[in-house]
Every structure is written in structure tokens, then in C-alpha cells.
Amino acid sequence: MTPDELSQLSVEERERQQGFEHCLNVCTAASCLSSGAEEVKKGLTTAVKEKGLREKCRIRGAGCMGLCSSGPLVALDPEDVLYQHVGVDDVPEIVESLDTQPVPRLLCDTTIPFFQRQKKIVLENSGRIDPERIEDYIAVGGYRSLARVLTEMDPDEVVQEIVNSGLRGRGGAGYPTGLKWGTVAKATGAEKYVICNADEGDPGAFMDRAVLESDPHRVLEGMTIAAYAVGATQGYIYVRAEYPLAIKRLRQAIKQAQRLGLQGDRIYETPFRFTVDIRLGAGAFVCGEETALIASIEGGRGLPRPRPPYPANHGLWGCPTLINNVETFANVAAILREGAGWFSSIGTEKxxxxxxxxxxxxxSRYGLIEVPMGISLREIVFDIAGGLPDGKSFKAVQTGGPSGGCIPARHLDTSVDYESLRELGAIMGSGGMIVMDESSNMVDVARFFMEFCMTESCGKCVPCRVGTYQMHTLLDRIYNRQGTKRDLELLSELCEVVRETSLCGLGQTAPNPVNSTLRYFRDEYEERLVSDGVRGPSGDPLAQVEMTP
Amino acid sequence: MTHKSIPTPDSFTLRIDGTDVVAQVGQSILEVAQDHNIGIPTLCYLEGLTPWGGCRLCLVEIKGSGRLLPACSTLATEDMDVTTTSPRIERYRRTIVELLFSERNHICAVCVSNGNCELQTLAQEMGVTHVHVPYRYPTLLVDSSHDGFRLDHNRCVMCTRCVRVCEEIEGAATKGVGGRGIDSMIINDLNEPWGESDTCTSCGKCVSVCPTGALTEKGTTFADMAKRRERRELLPYLTQTREGRR
Incomplete structure (x- = not known):
């Protein structure tokens, strides 16, 4: 395929779509599917067929529309109507009303801040295209950035454009993406690799899953552009096996891209070749750490190794390797389409x-949102999410999963950016945001995340393997009102040791939930302590026995 | 001063603990330090085996790096400024040793390696007289199914020296790690009794490299110093094998 043929295909597909008077987009991402979207879609298809409206009406399985709390969602094009909580019983009424007024009972107000305050780049196509058809993606301008990159730009220019955009890694740490690309581009090696990290494992996080399920080609296009920029010919998507729908759609997407010559040899009739393969994660959280992920792709036990050397110089099979997160790659095509200047005009200084x-x-409302950097936590919690229902009061918001921290109400006006969140003892993380009301006990919250880290520790380094276990024991003890002041001191000491001495990010950040809850909710720990005299210093008589040979 | 201290075209200088020292290209910080008789505590490291970086005892400060880095697996580079010890690092090392003692059942008095144990020596050198964290007292099995050797999980510190020597030197790859996190265990083949292993050549290298009493030869007593001697003889062999591979 040539760029001209792509434009031709895009025009044809748009004309085909405009041939329909109505298009009913049924959300078919995991959340809506689990509340019955598949039945709704089938029902709509049958009803439309029975009414003889097949020529007029397109039923499209679309990606995530964001407002998971109101699912299953059905959006009508071009009427711009959104129906919520659609059940199979509502189908006849919806089909009946297609040429008249929408069904008022099912209407979802799209003027609410949940929709109005968002800014969509990564999710721009999510819910608007059929993720299982490459033509849908091409119709909205997909693969055009890749065509431009391959025919008009040098690899250096692509790297420079990403540098200028100020894009930072969306996996959590926020390392400048352009800098990483530049390092891999400069590294020497017979072979180079591009890896997409889709091993999303934080409890309560489903951003990457939604992107892969709703717009898989976007990630493939980003990876292909990255491969051209750094000089790689082979790519891997490391996706966790717990995401069967995302895997299915990725597989389809790769096949479709190969069929159209957008992957494989001579992409767009240029000498550039690039192939993406899928590798499935077997459920280990630590495999989201880049060196453990590489070990896992190589077929070994998913264990991290000390850095440096960084994967950019010494990665998969010892070759220079670029590893970025799903969301990072999903930004790439848009940056090259609209320009680095446009991208860097959104967000904060850094x-x-x-x-x-x-x-x-x-x-009140929850689901998937995309917001400009610099928005305040208050706006997210109280405007976009509509606050807490039933008069419950806000207590804390947890960002960054087991590596993150809890932010109390008094810091709600903090701007959402990498530096501000880090200052509060939390992190941006990959994008999980869990809001807690007054019924949550913060010692329990810390204990939950510590248990997660303990069970997910790979066991390679001592501080993480034993330290997380000991911290969990202490938290358990304190939560059960058996801990002493000394236990609390010991907990703080262990937090420091584990943070400073662990091998990889899992251990280094495991104490964050404890540290942040200790910082903002220390009273909840202290009110559970018993006096020192009740138990010995460590509760263990043998601990006092001197150890000499 | 060893021969490695003499400047060659492949040598450069760096600072360790305020002293300028000569290093060869490709040497780790630990190797340079050992060449110059600067002591850095280690446990999982063993000369001749691929560095593992798991015990975290050899962590050192490097000026300009925000994090502590393991000396065993960090390459020395020109003009590096390394600090091998400080009150902070010593505190961390002590805590790590205490964590190791708390993890399994290390009862020196009934151990065949008493007086000949690297964990015990580390504790003595660091002045660890108390363990401040709660002991776990896990219930662990002892694998005595092998004719000549015994694997006592109670005394294992998961340094994986045995795993590495079995794969890298003997080429048998009998030993491996099973389980995850705190439940990690040294296993034979696909977690079979050692005596039933098809791959084990009974070479005994794993026993020689074990820093504690986890891997022992049957019939040895706690006064038996054979193990230590044997280990000394193995080192040059390991080094030679590695040099040959380079």
C-alpha cells in the first residue's frame, strides 16, 4: 500500500459510513460487556434486520466511552445522543425512535462536566470507531502519521519532534520519552527492539486495557513510528494474559495491518520493515518492571536485574531496546499529526x-477519563466524577496503585502533574485513581497494598522479599490493635531500608502507601497502638537471645 | 598492591573512599575494591559466577547517582567517586542481615556450618547481636534424598550461588528457584526430591559454594573444616572458567 492508496481507502470508508442514516455505537469494552452490552448489540442487530433498516442503520461495536458507571452505553451518530443503562428490553424502543425523538428515559446528559472537562488525545477514537476494523481507524485519519513519517521525515527528525513535544513516559515514572528514543537511536547494535509494556497490574487500573480494546491500531502505529525513529525491525507487545479481549483485538489488528502492508516488509513501499509479535504475561506484577519484562520475553523467570546498564543500551537479548507504555505509544501518532507545539501547549510547564x-x-460517576495535565484533583473528584453520593464525605484519593500514595482532602487543589504528586508522597503512576470515603481505615489501606507487594515480590532481593513480609506483619499487628510504639518505629525504619536498598521499582516504591498514610493519617495508626509494657520489644522472646556461635 | 594496580592502556583511575585507585576496563566496583584490599561485605557474590545483585549488602554510594548501587554488578568507570561505607549504609546492611536471620530458621548452635558460615561471619563483623524484626519461624523441609548431600531449606538465604554454579560451571542446571517472593525455594529440576534428579551429576559444586549450612555433605560434622578448604580450591577454577569464556 502507498500513502495515496491509504487516502483513497480512507475516503471510500467515509463514504460508505455516510451511506448510513444512523449509526448506533454500542460500547463493547470490558466494563460494558460485563453488564450485557453484547446482548444489547445482538438485540439491536436483530431488531434492525427485522424492521428492514439494514441499509439505513449501522450497528457498530465501539470502544470504551468512559462512563463505565452508566453502562452499557449506546451512542447515536449523527444525532449525538447517548443512552445509558441500556438493557435488551430497551432495544425495540430505541429502534422505534430512530427517526423521531430520542427515548427520554434512557438519555444520558452529555453536557455534564464528566464529558465537558475532558480533553481527549489518547482516547480520541475510543467509542467512535470499531476496534475490530482497520478501515474504521483509517477513516478517522489513522496510519496517516506513519505515512508522513516514512515518506517525509528522517529518523532524527521524528526523535526531535517527540523531544520537542515534552512527552513523558505514561507508565508512571515520567522519564522523557524523546530522550529515551534518542538514546536507543544512538545506541549501536546489529538488532534493535521496540517493546510495548501492556502488563498493567495496579489494582483498580484499566487505562491500558481500555486503549487496547478500543483503539489497538493506535498503539501499533505509535510503535511502528518509534521503530522507524530508533532503527528497530522487531517489536513485541507484552500484554497480560488476564486481558483476553485486548489480546484478541491486538491479534486481529496485527493481522489487518499485515494484510494492508502496514506491517512486515516494505511498509508504504519504503525499505522500512517492522513486525510486531504478542507476548503474554503469566500474571506476575513484577513483569511490568522493564528488566523483568525483558527476562520474561526471553523465556526466563520474570526477575529484574540491576540497572545500569539500561535496556536502551543493553535490553532484549543484549540489544538496544526501547520500552514504552501503551499510553505513551498511543500519544505518538497524534503528536506527529498535530505537531509538537500543539502537544506542548497542553498541560503544565514540565x-x-x-x-x-x-x-x-x-x-457518583466513575470510569475512564482523560484530562489535561495540571487539572486539580478537586476538579477530577468533584466536577468530573460528581463527588461522592449519599452524603458520604471524601477522605483520600489514592494514585499510583501499590507504588503510590494517599492524598488527603487538604491537598485536593494540587495540580495533577509528575512533580506535584511526587512532592505529596504519591506518584502519577500509570493512572489508577481510587477515591476513598470516611469508611476506609488508612492502616487497612496500607496493609492491603503491602500485602499486594509482598505476594508480588519476585524474591530476588532480600529487602523486598523479607522486608515487605515484615512490614505486612507489623501493619497487620497494628491494625489488630496489638502493635506498640516500637512496632511503629520499626515500620518506619523498614520503610526506609526497603525503599533505599531494593533492587527494582517494586521494592523501592512498596513503602509509599505506608509512608503517605503515616504522613497524613498518623493518628489512625497511633489510636490503634497498645502501650509498650503489654508486649516485649518485638513480641518475640527469642529475639532477645544473643546470637553468638 | 597486585599486578592489576599497574597502569596499562586499559586502565583508568577512580576514587574509592577518598583514595585514587587504578582499575581495568570491564572491572566491577567490587573487583577494583578487592584488588586494593578495600572490604565491601558480600553474600550472593562469588568470584567466577555471574553477579546476581540480590543480597544488597555490597550497596555503595556513587557521587552523582541518587540511588545506592550494588558494587558487584556496577562497572567501574573513570573518575567515579565511590563511598563504600557510611553510618547510613552500615545501618542498611545490618537491617538486611537481620532480615535474613528472621526469614528462616538460622539456629547456629545446631548447624554443621557453625563457625564456617558467611552469614554468621557477616553478623559478627557488623556487630549484629539482636534481631529487631519478628522471626518468621517457617516450617520448612529438609531434602535428604540424595546419597551424598543434603538440602536444608531452613538455612538457605536464597543467594542462588548453587543455581548459578550448577548452570554456569557444571552445565547441569539441576538447581533452580521455585515459588515467588517470601515463598521462593531452591528446587531440583521441576521440584523433585534431589535424589530423584535425572540431571544432577553429584559433582558437589553447589555444596562448595553454599555460604551457609543449607547445602552440606552428609556425614560432615560441625567441626569439619573440609568444606572451607574445598571452597578455597574451587575459586581459582571458577575464575579460570570465567576468564576462558571472556
Whole structure:
């Protein structure tokens, strides 16, 4: 395929779509599917067929529309109507009303801040295209950035464009993406690799899953552009096996791209070749750490190794390797389409662009949102999510999963950017955002995340393997009102040791939930302590026995 | 001063603990330090085996790096400024040793390696007289199914020296790690009794490299110093094998 043929295909597909008077987009991402979207889609298809409206009406399985709390969602094009909580019983009424007024009972107000305050780049096509058809993606301008990159730009120019955009890694740490690309581009090696990290494992996080399920070609296009920029010919998507729908759609997407010559040899009739393969994660959280991920792709046990050397110089099979997160790659095509200047005009001074968050917790509205960097936490919790229902009061918001921290109400006006969140003892993380009300006990919250880290520790380094176990024991003890002041001191000491001495990010950040809850909710720990005299210093008589040979 | 201290075209200088020292290209910080008799505590490291970086005892400060880095697996580079010890690092090392003692059942008095144990020596050198964290007292099995050797999980520190020597030197790859996190265990083949292993050549290298009493030869007593001697003889062999591979 040539770029001209791509434009031709795009025009044809748009004309085909305009041939329909109505298009009913049924959300078929995991959340809506689990509340019955598949039945709704089938029902709509049958009803339309029975009414003889097949020529007029297109039923399209689309990606995530964001407002998971109101699913299953059905959006009508071009009427711009959104129906919520659609059940199979509602199908006849919807089909009946297609040429008249929409069904008022099912209407979802799209003027609410949940929709109005978002800024969509990564999710721009999510819910608007059929993720299982490459033609849908091409119709909205997909693969055009890749065509431009391959025919008009040098690899250096592509790297420079990403540098200028100010894009930072969306996996959590926020390392400048352009700098990483530049390092891999400069590294020497017979072979280079591009890896997409889709091993999303934080509890309550589902951003990457939604992107892969809703717009898989976007990630493939980003990876292909990256491969051209750094000089790689082979790519891997490391996706966790717990995401069967995302895997299915990725597989389809790769096949479709190969069929159209957008992957494989001579992409767009240029000498550039690039192939993407899927590798499935077997459920280990630590495999989201880049060196463990590489070990896992190589077929070994998913264990991290000390850095340096960084994967950019010494990665997969010892070759220079670029590893970026799903959301990072999903930004690339848009940056090259609209320009680095456009991208860097969004967000704050140091954090550019937007960030996708998965909102969970006792909120009026929850689901998937994409907001510009620099928005305040208050706006997210109280405007976009509509606050907490039933008069519950806000207690804390947890960002960054087991590596993150809890932010109390008094810091709600903090701007959402990498630096500000880090200052509060939390992190941006990959985008999980869990809101807690007054019924949550913060010692329990810290214990939950510590248990997660303990069970997910790979066991390679001592501080993480034993330290997380000991911290969990202490938290358990304190939560059960058996801990002493000395236990609390010991907990703080262990937090420091584990943070400073662990081998990889898992251990280094495991104490964050404890540290942040200790910082903002220390009273909840202290009110559970018993006096020192009740138990010995460590509760263990043998601990006092001197150890000599 | 060893021969490695003499400047060659492949040598450069760096600072360790305020002293300028000569290093060869490709040497780790630990190797340079050992060449110059600067002591850095180690446990999982063993000369001749691929560095593992798991015990975290050899962590050192490097000026300009925000994090502590393991000396065993960090390459020395020109003009590096390394600090091998400080009150902070010593505190961390002590805590790590305490964590190791708390993890399994290290009862020196009934151990065949008493007086000949690297964990015990580390504790003595660091002045660890108390363990401040709660002991776990896990219930662990002892694998005595092998004719000549015994694997006592109670005394294992998961340094994986045995795993590495079995794969890298003997080429048998009998030993491996099973389980995850705190439940990690040294296993034989696909977690079979050692005596039933098809791949084990009974070479005994794993026993020689074990820093504690986890891997022992049957019939040895706690006063038996054979193990230590044997280990000394193995080192040059390991080094030679590695040099040959380079």
C-alpha cells in the first residue's frame, strides 16, 4: 500500500459510513460487556434486520466511552445522543425512535462536566470507531502519521519532534520519552527492539486495557513510528494474559495491518520493515518492571536485574531496546499529526499533554477519563466524577496503585502533574485513581497494598522479599490493635531500608502507601497502638537471645 | 598492591573512599575494591559466577547517582567517586542481615556450618547481636534424598550461588528457584526430591559454594573444616572458567 492508496481507502470508508442514516455505537469494552452490552448489540442487530433498516442503520461495536458507571452505553451518530443503562428490553424502543425523538428515559446528559472537562488525545477514537476494523481507524485519519513519517521525515527528525513535544513516559515514572528514543537511536547494535509494556497490574487500573480494546491500531502505529525513529525491525507487545479481549483485538489488528502492508516488509513501499509479535504475561506484577519484562520475553523467570546498564543500551537479548507504555505509544501518532507545539501547549510547564485515569471508588460517576495535565484533583473528584453520593464525605484519593500514595482532602487543589504528586508522597503512576470515603481505615489501606507487594515480590532481593513480609506483619499487628510504639518505629525504619536498598521499582516504591498514610493519617495508626509494657520489644522472646556461635 | 594496580592502556583511575585507585576496563566496583584490599561485605557474590545483585549488602554510594548501587554488578568507570561505607549504609546492611536471620530458621548452635558460615561471619563483623524484626519461624523441609548431600531449606538465604554454579560451571542446571517472593525455594529440576534428579551429576559444586549450612555433605560434622578448604580450591577454577569464556 502507498500513502495515496491509504487516502483513497480512507475516503471510500467515509463514504460508505455516510451511506448510513444512523449509526448506533454500542460500547463493547470490558466494563460494558460485563453488564450485557453484547446482548444489547445482538438485540439491536436483530431488531434492525427485522424492521428492514439494514441499509439505513449501522450497528457498530465501539470502544470504551468512559462512563463505565452508566453502562452499557449506546451512542447515536449523527444525532449525538447517548443512552445509558441500556438493557435488551430497551432495544425495540430505541429502534422505534430512530427517526423521531430520542427515548427520554434512557438519555444520558452529555453536557455534564464528566464529558465537558475532558480533553481527549489518547482516547480520541475510543467509542467512535470499531476496534475490530482497520478501515474504521483509517477513516478517522489513522496510519496517516506513519505515512508522513516514512515518506517525509528522517529518523532524527521524528526523535526531535517527540523531544520537542515534552512527552513523558505514561507508565508512571515520567522519564522523557524523546530522550529515551534518542538514546536507543544512538545506541549501536546489529538488532534493535521496540517493546510495548501492556502488563498493567495496579489494582483498580484499566487505562491500558481500555486503549487496547478500543483503539489497538493506535498503539501499533505509535510503535511502528518509534521503530522507524530508533532503527528497530522487531517489536513485541507484552500484554497480560488476564486481558483476553485486548489480546484478541491486538491479534486481529496485527493481522489487518499485515494484510494492508502496514506491517512486515516494505511498509508504504519504503525499505522500512517492522513486525510486531504478542507476548503474554503469566500474571506476575513484577513483569511490568522493564528488566523483568525483558527476562520474561526471553523465556526466563520474570526477575529484574540491576540497572545500569539500561535496556536502551543493553535490553532484549543484549540489544538496544526501547520500552514504552501503551499510553505513551498511543500519544505518538497524534503528536506527529498535530505537531509538537500543539502537544506542548497542553498541560503544565514540565508535564505536557493529557493523562488517562481510571476512576474507581464510591463516586457518583466513575470510569475512564482523560484530562489535561495540571487539572486539580478537586476538579477530577468533584466536577468530573460528581463527588461522592449519599452524603458520604471524601477522605483520600489514592494514585499510583501499590507504588503510590494517599492524598488527603487538604491537598485536593494540587495540580495533577509528575512533580506535584511526587512532592505529596504519591506518584502519577500509570493512572489508577481510587477515591476513598470516611469508611476506609488508612492502616487497612496500607496493609492491603503491602500485602499486594509482598505476594508480588519476585524474591530476588532480600529487602523486598523479607522486608515487605515484615512490614505486612507489623501493619497487620497494628491494625489488630496489638502493635506498640516500637512496632511503629520499626515500620518506619523498614520503610526506609526497603525503599533505599531494593533492587527494582517494586521494592523501592512498596513503602509509599505506608509512608503517605503515616504522613497524613498518623493518628489512625497511633489510636490503634497498645502501650509498650503489654508486649516485649518485638513480641518475640527469642529475639532477645544473643546470637553468638 | 597486585599486578592489576599497574597502569596499562586499559586502565583508568577512580576514587574509592577518598583514595585514587587504578582499575581495568570491564572491572566491577567490587573487583577494583578487592584488588586494593578495600572490604565491601558480600553474600550472593562469588568470584567466577555471574553477579546476581540480590543480597544488597555490597550497596555503595556513587557521587552523582541518587540511588545506592550494588558494587558487584556496577562497572567501574573513570573518575567515579565511590563511598563504600557510611553510618547510613552500615545501618542498611545490618537491617538486611537481620532480615535474613528472621526469614528462616538460622539456629547456629545446631548447624554443621557453625563457625564456617558467611552469614554468621557477616553478623559478627557488623556487630549484629539482636534481631529487631519478628522471626518468621517457617516450617520448612529438609531434602535428604540424595546419597551424598543434603538440602536444608531452613538455612538457605536464597543467594542462588548453587543455581548459578550448577548452570554456569557444571552445565547441569539441576538447581533452580521455585515459588515467588517470601515463598521462593531452591528446587531440583521441576521440584523433585534431589535424589530423584535425572540431571544432577553429584559433582558437589553447589555444596562448595553454599555460604551457609543449607547445602552440606552428609556425614560432615560441625567441626569439619573440609568444606572451607574445598571452597578455597574451587575459586581459582571458577575464575579460570570465567576468564576462558571472556
Amino acid at each position: 508535564s505536557k499533554g493529557t493523562k488517562v485515569f481510571s476512576l474507581a471508588g464510591p463516586l
